[in-house]
Amino acid sequence: MKAFFIKYTAVILFLTLLSSCEDFLNEVPQTARxxxxxxxxxxxxxxxxxxxxxxxxxxxxxxNGGTNASMLWLTEVTSDNSTHGATKAVSNLSQFELDEFNISLSNTVTTAAWTGHYIGIGRVNTILDQLPNATFEEPLKVRYEAEARFLRAFNYFNLVRLFGDVQLIQNSIDNPYGTNTIARTSADAVYDLIISDLIVAENNLPATIPATEAGRASKWAAKALLGKVYLTRNQPELAAPKLNEVILSGQFNLSTGYAATFSPATSYANNKDVILAVQYKTGLVGQGSALWSDLIPWGIPGTLFGTTGSGGGFMQPTEDMEKAYEPGDLRKDASMQSTYTAANGTLVNVRYVVKYKQTGPQSGDADTDFPLLRYADVLLMYAEALNTQGQTAAAEPFLNQVRTRAGLPEKTGLSQADFALALEQERRVELAFEGHRWFDLVRTGRYLPVMTTKGYAVKEFHRLFPIPQRETDLNSQLTQNPGY
Known part of the structure; x- marks a missing residue:
């Protein structure tokens, strides 16, 4: 399952050497080389x-799956799902700014999110610029273009949801200052590119991905993401057909148990719930995940949890999150725990996430993959798309498929409004700690009412994050989001 991603370290090292070694016989500029x-x-x-x-x-x-994962900070800790369970210090002020909804323009998490996504966009833009000049066989060119477009769409989809209007860059830029005069483009135009890229991807990506290439996008990943984009754009009539294509493909199902979906012991071939995941490889090869180490309660020895080091207290579940699970929900114990046993045998009351638990000797070197697209998400999105169009009865079976796997009774006969709230609840517990909650609440217009009702200091402008100060300092064309 992991063979494809073991190449990561070698590839990045190769590219680094490629850009740094000098050819003394025929020296060319680094970017041109x-x-x-x-x-x-x-x-x-x-x-x-x-x-x-x-x-x-x-x-x-x-x-690497740990506390430096900006997307989890921005989508989980800024929601009612989790908080930062560490002790406040100078070194983690940016993280606590998110937790307290007092986000500065120099916040390191938002800055990393902006920069990191544009690095990804830059990489695929270079691929897309160079492909027309390639002379190898056409089928491979078509696939590589489709993968690049999928990845560009994924990066821009995150950016536009986090920041609203962003810089729309569709070609490689060799000049290190080449983006410093590019203004923000409307979110509508960004979405146009995302949709056009995903249409190319869904039409040209392979239907199946062999185990040796686990982690690469299939056409079903493109369709699932396109359905999510349409749902975010409040176009349920376009979202429903795309999501239904994934369902009817027969490639995915919920036969994988909930806990097994996240277990490193579950093989790629047998995991029918995961459509696309960030893959990790333990073994001290630089490809392990630090997520389990960082989820352990703050400062507690990792030996109590089957690893080394000490816990980071990251993404600590809130009391409200704990209470969100219905009695008998099999997902609760597979997602979080409320106690642990100390070295002296006493029971300590503290909540922590166990969804990505990894038993192994090395801290920060877990084998547990992080899911980006899951079939359960597709089912719930399809149910939402149907319900939004007034087809509540038709939507019920797809909600209930998810509930049945969780060991819960079916929900039937709900009004359209009540079914929407049931979906909101189901998405929260099914997708907890996977980076969906903030996006879901903002997408449905429920962020402000849900969060303020629970006592969070959330304002209307918190539906977007600030454009990083570093970027506006370098580029006078970049305007700031209201409220910051």
């Missing part, structure tokens, strides 16, 4: 695509 000498063969482009997938591990996206 990468474009002129690297992008020649199918293997070159394949390595470049692997490098583009590797950007999922950028700290501005999902990091």
């Amino acid at each position: 990468s474009a002129e000498n690297f992008y020649k063969t199918a293997a070159d482009f394949n390595n470049a695509v692997i490098g583009a997938y590797a950007n999922f591990k950028n700290p501005g996206l999902y990091g």
Whole structure:
């Protein structure tokens, strides 16, 4: 399952050497050397695509799965799902700014998110610019273009939801100051690019991904993401057909148990719930995840949890999150725990996430993958798309598929409004700690009422994050989001 991603370290090292070694016989500018000498063969482009997938591990996206994963800070800790369970210090002020909804323009988490996603966009833009000049067989060119467009769409989809209007860059930029005069483009135009890229991707990506390439996008990943985009754009009539195509494909189902979905012991071939995931590889090869180590309660020895080091207290579940689970919900114990046993045998009351638990000797070197797209999410989105169009009865079976796997009774006969609230609740507990809650509440217009009712100091402008001060200092064309 992990063989494809073991290449990450070698690929990044290769690209680094490519841009830093001097050719004393025929020296060319560094930026030109990468474009002129690297992008020649199918293997070159394949390595470049692997490098583009590797950007999922950028700290501005999902990091190595730990406390440097900006997307989890911005979507979980800023919601009612979790809080930062560490002791406040100078070193983590930016994280506490998110927790307290007092976000500064120099916040390191939002800055990393902005920069990290644009690094990913830059990588795929270079691939797309160089592909027309490639001379290898057309089927591979078509696939590499489709993968690059999928990844560009994924990066821009995160950016536009986090920041609203953003810089729309569709070509590679060699000049390090080349973006310093590019103003923000309307969110509508950004979404137009996202949709056009995903349409190319869904039409040209392979239907199946072999185990040796686990972690690469299939056409079903593109359709699932496109359905999510349409739902975010309040176009349920366009979202429903795309999501239904994924359902009817027969490629995915909920036969994988909930806990097994996140277990490193579950093979790629047997995990029918995960459509796309950031993959990690333990074994001290630089490809492990730190998520389990960082989820352990703050300052507690990792030996109590089957690892080394000490806990980071990251993404500590709130009391409200704990109470969100219905009695008998099988997902609760698979997602979080409320106690642990101390070294002296006493029971300590503290909540922590166990969804990504990894038993192993090395801190920060877990094998547990992080899901980006899941079939359960597709089912719930499809139910939402149907319900939004007034087809509540038709939507019920898809909600109930998810509830049945969780060991819960079916919900039937709800009004359209009550079904929408049931979906909101189901998405919260099904997708807890996976980076969906903030997006869901903002997308449905429920962020302000839900959060303020629970006593959070959330304002209307918190539906977007601030454009980083570093970026506005470098580019006078960049305007700031209201409220910051």
